[in-house]
Amino acid sequence: MRNTRRHTGGRYPRGLFSRLAYAFRERQIYLRSEGEVQFITLRPWVQVAVIFAFTVGLFWVAYATVNVAFKDQVLALKERNQYRARLEYEDRIGEMRSTIDKLNRRLLLDQKTYLAKVDEVRFEHDRLVDRHQQLSDFFRQGWLPGPNGTTKQQKGSLTPQATPGVRTAGNTTSPRAVDKFTSDFTSPEEAVKPLADLRAYMAQMETREAALLGAVTEYVAGQTTRLGKVYRSLGVNADKIAKSSRYKPEAVGGPFVAASAGDLGSKVLAQSVSDLSTQLDRWETLKFQTTRLPLTRPMSPEHKTSSSFGLRKDPFRKKPAMHSGIDFRGPTGSPVHVTAPGKVIKAGWSGGYGKMVEVRHDGGVTSRYAHLSIISVRTGQKVKSGDRIGKVGSTGRSTGPHLHYETRVGGRAIDPVRFWKARDVFQEITR
Incomplete structure (x- = not known):
């Protein structure tokens, strides 16, 4: 086999890679036996593997030697560390036991004070229940102060109902905590038992509140239904007028933040408040809309009626x-006032009506004022209840100075007396 050598020209290679390549260059080992010469070629990777195996073996021999030589010392060191850790753990356990014993002794010493505080909170809760019951009775019976400090029951109020299980400040139905828990507490469960009883009392209070809110909601719903019936008697759709209403509470505002169970204490109370709010909103809307209906007279009380609504003998043709x-009879020039807020939709001559003003109110209701001598408003003008819109005259199909007054719902003539009677009912319901 031919052996090729790389000559460096007598110079040592520079650079880490070049030095490693030079150190582990290919080598050959020659063997001569019985006149024959043979050689073994050691390639670079074989040299690296041999050196790595030798190094690993050397480290393993050193580690085993140290382990054998210092085994007793290592075991003793481990035992000392374990013993020290056990002592520290026992010290901490002892400190914790001492702290617990102190807390237990303090709890036993302060048990009476603790129960006395629970009774104080319980007493305040009973006073709150007592006030709640008074408020409930006041609402349910509808008591209002009379002229001489006495009370009277208003018509239409809820019927009195007794609230079961009422506990007042002066008459509790269960013993005090200091009398009930006479033995020393020996466990956390016993220590929190008075608080659990107090929470049970609070839950009863929540039930009473929900019941009262439900009664209020039912009462308001009943009153709202009564208003709706009066609207229907006038031919006015209460649902329609409520949806189209422009009612807004005065001087209120702020961002909308829905009431949650966290704000009110429970989901039951939150739902009860939501239901009551819905009923109150409808009630306030319908009550507001009563002020938008023509419920007043167009002339002062001294002006008497000369002809009523309905069938009569025609003054000109003498036929039904x-x-x-x-x-309304009255001298020429007597003032005529609009009977409800609205918008003037006609102001001028209108056939047999003569000079006439027509005003559109909410809910499809209109009012007409005919035979005027002078018109004081113009078409498109907004008017308020009581504004003067003209003066009495005898224009159009008329036999003498008077005011012809009409109320219409959806274009159909309705007897104005029905609106005047409804005014008294509205006032009685909304009082």
């Missing part, structure tokens, strides 16, 4: 005819 309004 339908009179679609009410006539």
Whole structure:
């Protein structure tokens, strides 16, 4: 086999890679036996493997030697460390036991004080229940102060109902905590038992609150239903007028943050408040809309009616005819006032009505004022209840100075007396 050698020219190679390549260059070992010469070629990777195996073996021999020579010392060191750790652990356990014993002794010493505090909170809770019961009775019976400090029951209020299980500050139904828990507490469960009893009392209070809110909601719903019936008697759709209402509470505002169970204490109370809010909103809306209906008279009380609503003998043809309004007699020039807020949709001459003003109110209700001598408003003008819109005259189909007054719902003539009677009912319901 031919052996090729790389000559360096007598110079040692530079650079780490070049030095490693030079150190582990290919070598040959020659063997001569019985006149024959043979050689073994050691390639670089074989040299590296041999050196690595030798190094690993050397380290293993050193480690085994140290382990055998110092085995007793290593075991003794481990035992000392374990003993020291056990002592530290026992010291910590002892400190914790001492702290627990101190807390237990302090709890036993302060048990009466603790129970006395529980009774104080319990007493305040009973006073709150007592006030809640008074408020419940006040609402359920509808008591209002009379002229001489007495009380009277308002018509339409809820019927009185007794609230079961009421506990007042002066008459508790269970013994005090200091009398009930006379023996020393020996476990955490016994120590928290008075608080568990107090939480049970609070839960009873929550039930009473939910019941009262439910009664209020039922009462408001009943009153709202009564309002709806009066609206229907006038031919006005209560649902429609509520949806189209422009009612907004005065001087209130702020971002909307829905009431949650966390704010009110429980989901039951949150739902009860939500239901009550819905009923109150409808109630306030319908109550507000009563002020938008023509419930007043267009002239002062001294002006009497000369012709009622309904069938009558026509003053010109002397035959039965339908009179679609009410006539108020009065001298020419007497002021005429609008009976509800609204918008003027006609102001001028209108056939047999003569000079007429027509005002549109909420809910499809309109009012007409005919035979005027002077019109004081113009078409498109917004008017408030009580504004003067003209003066009495005798224009159009008229036999003398008077005011012809009409109320219409959806274009159909309705007797104005029905609105005046409804005013008294509205006032009685919303009082």
